[in-house]
Amino acid sequence: MNITLSSEAITRLTERVEGAQTRAYSIPKLTNEYPEMTADDGYAVQLSLLKRFQEQGHKLIGWKAGLTSKAKMQQMGVNQPSIGFLTDLMFRPENSVITTEDLVHPKVECEVAFVTKDDLTGPDCTAAQVMAATDYVLPSIEIIDSRFAGFKFDLPSVIADNSSSSRYVAGGRPRLAEDLDLRTLGVVLEKNGEIVEMGAAAEVMGHPAEAVAMLVNILHHLGESLPAGSFVMSGGITAAVAVNAGDHVIARFQELGSVSIRFE
Amino acid sequence: MDINRIQQFGDKLYEAFVARSTIAPLTEQVPDITLEEAYAIQLRYIERRLQAGETIVGKKIGVTSKAVQQFLGVYQPDFGQLTSNMVFANGADIDLGGLIQPKAEAELAFVLKEDLNGPGITAMDVIRATDYVVPCFEIVDSRITDWKIKIQDTVADNASCGVYVLGDERGDPRKLDLTLAGMVLEKNGELYSTGVGAAVQGSPVNAVAWLANTLGTLGIPFKAGEVILSGSQSQLVPVKDGDELVCTIGGLGSCRVSFSGRSAV
Incomplete structure (x- = not known):
């Protein structure tokens, strides 16, 4: 790992991100203060944040892949994917009402989620290994919420901010991955009854399992692995859509049913 | 517009089609x-194409996506034969030499086993x-110079249909x-774009x-055996000599096409 920040700086940035996440305010991107900050520095802050949450009793449920499509990377001005952690306190049930009061500027995206039945470890994890280790897949919506002012950030900053992860919702219809063609799986995202985004899951690195393999390999780089029973969100199939209080969002997946949520 | 003028424009489009040339929008x-x-x-x-020996084998539906409708400022599809x-x-x-300024679209085609006599036809x-x-x-x-089309231009030009x-x-x-x-949709082995059936009029x-329903109102027959290209699920893909395209529709299968030669423009 290419860590340039001192442990004091990592602690300071962890506290800054934690404050922004828990009290829902925006902060300038971290590279304003630390222009030399690397992606690995970002992960050091993210892992320090995870440790802090775990010490407070939050449970690690799994991980998310982010910035997995070319379009997404261009939209956000970065050039590689990223990962973030998912805890029990970030989970919301299907059909629930999500408050926007404790979010800064939330956006939603639809993703294929994987639940694993075997351990997966890098550095050479492949999509085929991911498919073999998958217990089932299910439809999901991720609510991303960059804590950076105006969604303006670079890769080290977004990684430190847990790759913009804030809430996630998993839908009710599990399927066996081998029964589906995850590459051509279609998804339609509707907001207040109107189609706002659509695409096929190939948008995610050609195949969502590729994104999970990438995630396992990044975990290895961080000295971590993906234990059996993990929940993994493989990355947004469509562009992220901004939501406000009063909005109703439904993601309809081919073969996987739908996921519906409201915002208040 | 009088009937002679209409006939003239139809003839001009046919002649442009035959000569692989274009005409002004x-x-x-005729602005109105x-x-x-x-x-x-x-x-x-x-x-004119039928007089030259062709037969009608189906219909194409165009202007089915929200993006294209907004671009053309019309909020319903159009059709061609x-x-x-x-x-x-x-x-x-496909020999591009037979075309003028082609672009590809990935779609779902229907083949009918019964006549569909509108109006009053539902999705069921x-x-x-x-x-x-x-x-x-x-x-x-497009037989219209530089694809500078408004809805009337593309409709007159058989909904910009080339080949399929x-x-x-x-x-x-x-x-x-x-x-x-x-x-x-893959172009030369790489992911080019993706789409969903819902992009076409919701389905x-x-x-x-x-x-x-539109054909029924106009008194145009819509018969068993006809092929219907239902509208693009992808962006327009520019194509040139040596390009290969594959589209795969989830749960259904693939279609493949390659191109050689040079188009007129």
Whole structure:
């Protein structure tokens, strides 16, 4: 790992991100203060944040892949994917009402989620290994919420901010991955009854399992692995859509049913 | 517009088609041209192709996506006629020399087993009357200079239809989710874009029902055996010599086409 920040700086940035996440305010991107900050520095802050949450009793449920499509990377001005952690306190049930009061500027995206039945470890994890280790897949919506002012950030900053992860919702219809063609799986995202985004899951690195393999390999780089029973969100199939209080969002997946949520 | 003028424009479009050349937008020549007149011009253009020995084999539906509708400022689809010289088999290598300024679109095609006599046709009738669906490519082309089209221009020009390629894998619409089926388009082995059936009027089935009702109102027959290209699920793909495209529709199958030579423009 290419860590340039001192442990004091990592602690300071962890506290800054934690404050922004828990009290829902925006902060300038971290590279304003630390222009030399690397992606690995970002992960050091993210892992320090995870440790802090775990010490407070939050449970690690799994991980998310982010910035997995070319379009997404261009939209956000970065050039590689990223990962973030998912805890029990970030989970919301299907059909629930999500408050926007404790979010800064939330956006939603639809993703294929994987639940694993075997351990997966890098550095050479492949999509085929991911498919073999998958217990089932299910439809999901991720609510991303960059804590950076105006969604303006670079890769080290977004990684430190847990790759913009804030809430996630998993839908009710599990399927066996081998029964589906995850590459051509279609998804339609509707907001207040109107189609706002659509695409096929190939948008995610050609195949969502590729994104999970990438995630396992990044975990290895961080000295971590993906234990059996993990929940993994493989990355947004469509562009992220901004939501406000009063909005109703439904993601309809081919073969996987739908996921519906409201915002208040 | 009088009938002679309509005939003239239809003839000009036919002559441009034969010569692989283009004409100035009709909407520049006749700024107040109506959609009705544009369809009348289309009928003349097609009549000329039929006189030259072709037959009607189906219909194409265009302007089915929100993006294209917003671009053209119209909030309903349009249609054109498919004729017998337009069809290519799956995997065909298309000589671009026969086209003017082609672009490709990935679509779902329907083949009817019963006539659909609108008005009054619903999505349920379309599913019942469909023999099978197949993935396909439409190679759109324009006889209008630089694709500078308004809705009347593309309608008169047979909805910018060029040629089309049908896949081999046939699906039963009663066994497929045509609304949510994903579409993956690859160009030269790399992911180019993806789409979903819902991009076409909420569902390709809705587009075909619209067509049946529109044709019924106009008194144009819509017969068993006809092929219907239901509307693009992808962006327009520019194509040149050596390009190969594959589109795959989830749960259905693929269609493949390659290109060689040079188009007129």
